Amino acid sequence: MRDLKVRVEAGVLWLTLHRPEQLNALTDVMVEEAISQLRRATGRDDVRVVVLTGSGRAFSAGADLGGADAQERYDAASVDAANYLIRSVTELDKPVVCGLNGVAAGVGMSVALACDLVVATESAALTVAFTEIGLMPDGGATATLAAAVGRVRAMRLALLSDVVTAQEAYAAGLVSHVFLDEDYQEELGKIVQRLAAGPPLAFAATKKAINAATLGGLPDAFARERTGQAVLLRTEDAAEGIKAFAEKRRPEFGGQ
Numbered sequence: 001m002r003d004l005k006v007r008v009e010a011g012v013l014w015l016t017l018h019r020p021e022q023l024n025a026l027t028d029v030m031v032e033e034a035i036s037q038l039r040r041a042t043g044r045d046d047v048r049v050v051v052l053t054g055s056g057r058a059f060s061a062g063a064d065l066g067g068a069d070a071q072e073r074y075d076a077a078s079v080d081a082a083n084y085l086i087r088s089v090t091e092l093d094k095p096v097v098c099g100l101n102g103v104a105a106g107v108g109m110s111v112a113l114a115c116d117l118v119v120a121t122e123s124a125a126l127t128v129a130f131t132e133i134g135l136m137p138d139g140g141a142t143a144t145l146a147a148a149v150g151r152v153r154a155m156r157l158a159l160l161s162d163v164v165t166a167q168e169a170y171a172a173g174l175v176s177h178v179f180l181d182e183d184y185q186e187e188l189g190k191i192v193q194r195l196a197a198g199p200p201l202a203f204a205a206t207k208k209a210i211n212a213a214t215l216g217g218l219p220d221a222f223a224r225e226r227t228g229q230a231v232l233l234r235t236e237d238a239a240e241g242i243k244a245f246a247e248k249r250r251p252e253f254g255g256q
């Protein structure tokens with residue numbers, strides 16, 4: 001698939017989001033293909049660990065905001081697809097590592113937060129971004145963000161969409177590792193190889209137990225996000241937010 005590069009090497013399934021010109025903004029087809037690869041990974045003996053990463057200078061800028069019909073492309077069904085992608089990460093019985101090679105925004109950040117480890121380059125950054133365009137966080141981020149950083153900082157990040165540097169993200173508990181850009185690829189490779197050589201049954205049981213203990217509210221979060229986002233997507237604020245992004249200006253929200 002052109003926009004999702006897939007390769008298996010030494011027990012590792014590498015899934016690379018590949019729309020570098022659009023900062024790897026996610027299309028429906030990319031989401032569907034990533035889900036399919038993650039779901040198939042369960043039964044693959046040649047896959048012990050999965051890495052999700054991006055091409056170029058971004059991990060993913062979230063939903064694709066390109067085109068005049070951007071707002072109409074999204075509805076409850078697209079929220080369901082995003083949520084299913086997140087579940088495919090959290091429910092996979094193998095470690096999933098986010099190779100945070102650059103910025104993650106919107107549902108791109110939600111994907112990163114769903115992964116078991118987030119290995120970042122020093123130049124990477126995260127921003128919730130949704131509220132900047134009149135939407136609420138989805139892809140389970142209302143649960144995973146709060147689980148990672150606590151309620152108060154989750155509110156700050158979600159309401160103000162501050163851009164968090166990789167070092168700040170590490171200090172806050174959003175990412176598990178940060179490496180200098182020049183060391184990142186090699187260090188990511190070492191971590192992934194340790195996981196590939198580790199005990200699959202113990203990893204599966206550990207992942208399931210930690211997710212159960214920390215993300216028990218995820219199914220309810222998906223449901224709330226679906227309901228809230230379906231409404232927000234049809235507001236004038238969302239239309240203005242998406243239009244303003246395309247026009248590279250600050251949005252003016254009227255609360256309608």
Ligand code: T3D
Nearest residue numbers: 022023025061062063064065066074078079105106107129
């Ligand atoms: O169904 C549902 O689930 C609905 C909900 C949707 C889920 C969401 O993810 S909503 C949030 C969508 N994402 C955003 O709002 C983030 C938008 N992007 C940004 O805020 C910034 O691009 C970044 C902070 C990520 C990076 O900033 P910067 O200054 O490094 O790059 P830039 O100049 O803004 O972007 C570079 C190019 O990528 C630019 O194109 P150009 O002008 O060079 O032709 C820009 O338009 C493009 N780009 C960036 N983000 C997106 C995008 N193109 C399409 N979709 C994007 N999301």
